[in-house]
Amino acid sequence: MALSGAVARPPRHDRLPIALVTLAVAAPLLLFILYPLAFILGRSFVTETGLGFANYARMLGNERFLGILANSFAVTLVSTVLAVVLAYLFAYAIQRTAIPWKGFFRLVAIVPLFAPSLVQAQGLVLLFGRNGLINRTFDAGIEIYGYWGIVIAMVLYVFPYAFLILSAALAVADARIYESAEMLGAGGARVFRTVTLPATRYGLAAAIFVCFTLVITDFGNPMVIGADYGVLATEVYNQVIGQANFERGTVIGMILLVPAAIAAFGEKYISARQFAVVGEQSRPLAIQPSPGRDAVFTAVVVAIALAILAIVAIVVFASFVDLWPYRMNLSLRHYAFDVQNGIEPLWNSILIGLMAAAIGVVAITASSYMVEKLKSAASRPLYFVSILPAAVPGMVLGLGYILAFNNPANPVYLIYGTLLIIAICNVYHYHAQAFLISSTSLKQISPTFDEASATLGGSRFDTFRKVTLPLLAPTLVGIAVFFFMRSMVTLSAVIFLITPSTQVAAVSVLLLEDRGATNQAAAFSVCIMAVVVAALLLTHMALRLAGFRNVSLIR
């Protein structure tokens, strides 16, 4: 039966309620995504002599800026390639070889997701910095600050994202194809080149695009480890926060948006093209042990896992050291948080995380239901706005929020400077990913349930409450966790929205690090990681108790 596809015009009696619901769903999307973006875009054209491209022209004629632009691409391209290659090796080892302890290594691969994004730079500085463990112990004279420091930090930062995508791509395989390839006499390398690689090319492309966007928009790592090596993201921060030059910040932000947007839409284009490699008859691949291959891959996986764990370990260690690097005896004093705002930023982060989880679940349920189930003329535009944030660097969104809402004439000004606006900003910053998770689940809820409900006398609301929502619930739990996690670790959008009384933990790490308070910064990072891991464990257990298995909490 070909019942889906064309958008049926809803019957007359349904039109008014649908219009009202559409409005209720569309209004916040427009207000918190499109409006700030439109504002920042408009602002970038404002010059002393009226509207025009003068700001852009001046920026692109500025030699220093062009250097920064080139730096950004140099960092991004190299980090992306390295991260994707390493993640492919790691994912291949997990999915296609017989290495030991797969569950453990899989977990290690995603550890960076639990930490604030700048933890990589933080750890690298502790290990290889001027006062780092290695230089202090061996007097090695390693110079980590600058280009290679940024690249290494970025590779570690985006590694788990690439790993998750590639691992999924490598997980599906049809044993029959591999068998026939071998039967035809193809050797290992040839099978890889002619079968494995083509079958995972969409996953590869998606991983490349995702890493590209993440690297080019990240600013925590280059802030901490970049020294004089400026990139676009740090330049936005320096212009806005350092020199209070909103115009320049805005223009650079818009320039940053272009490659990020191209990569994000490239990724969408690719994943829409993804076809099923596994048919109904295919058999999963049975992995045969092969001592040589397995030994090589075990070595690779162990090396990568060690690098990831070393970063986390050194940060945890530093948080317990009395005064890095002078008094290396252990102490708990950094957990007293007697500096500046004390422990408050951590509580703020947790509160923001909880608010973002609650608001996010409601907002995502509404927008995905609207687009997937209440098909109407508004569905396509709403879909576009819903996934638009994937293309928008967090800094640009945050800057848009300042420009649009830090204005007493705007009603949102009432919550400006509160934790709430930060929570809202996080929800819309990560709207695209959560929206796609939810709409994928909704797509799997067959439309015949809606029809069955209607013929039994159920209104759309009955259907939603008694059927759709219960079926969607496990996914929504995953989405709540996603928002909480991201709120705990994100820096880029919130950096512009914090005030002295709404400081958040991830920003504290950055500021403390900047001030040279290495130990306290480390302690804050450890607390963030502890909270995220605790939240994950609690939710995992709660879901288990409720009888749900196979709910993926880590995205």
Place this chain on the structure above:
Amino acid sequence: MTLAIRGVVKRFGALTALDAVDLDIEQGELVCFLGPSGCGKTTLLRVIAGLETADAGAVLLDGADLIATPARLRNFGVVFQSYSLFPNRDAGENIAYGLECRRWAKDRIRARVAEMLQLIGLADHAGKLPSQLSGGQQQRVALARALAVDPALLLLDEPLSALDAKVREGLRFEIRALQQRLGITTIMVTHDQEEALTMADRIVVMRAGRIEQVGTAAELYDHPETRFVAEFVGRINVLPVAPDGGVCGRLMALPEGRLAGRRPALVGIRPEAVRVHAPEAAPAGALGAQLEQAIFLGNLTQLVLRVEGAPEGDPPLLAELHGLRPDGFAPGAPFAVELPPAALRVLEWR
């Protein structure tokens, strides 16, 4: 409840899925929509249910047009091919769904659910989730769910096609018995001839968005009006009529056209209506024929015969004989056949 369908048209883009359909359904009868895949059966059922809006025409329930009534207010019970039980609700909760939507009191709902479970013989399975029930059980629960609300009309879209043959046969009788006991007007879509013949009071044969013929199983078998119906229900010999009125090279008395001046173009005769004789016992006026093939099918034997003097392009004639053993029938053996005029059906006019 009588249902009247008047001139219903439904288009999907360039495709006309329903082309001016007219139909009347009487109180308490079970009507089957029968036809090949894609002929519009499901679409017609969905228009009646209110799940699809017709582009033209009307659906009248006891004379009242349903056009402005949405599916959820029509009070029709619908059972889908894919069961479509709500996976988050157990059997009892599924049956209770329509009652909850009608805001029944809790104890009334409980009593009704128990009664329905009893009716379908699943009283012990109330607490099971759909995933814990077999296909046949799921489809019975779906039936109970549809019937619990006392629907004005029961609509079944290939309710048995996802089940295996044995379960299907049992459920056929169960559904039919239940329908007759409750006296509920029912429409069932199927593309299974046997299902339609065993269950339906009347069968609606559909083809390419149009109704080809409506009638009881016997009417459709004995008096098919078109070649499509004749061939869809049972086997038939289709014989072209020559412009001079000859069939198999012999002039015959054929029925007159309903419209003046129209003459038959195709006639049909069921294989068991063909009379076969040994050549020496041939009655006067019988046609000579030669055996092409004899097929022994146990209680009956099929003879494939070529009639002498029949025009070149005519297909061979199929005859069925009961209780005859074809031992000793060799290809080429001579026979005599009669085509009784009373058994000839006009399938196409010119």
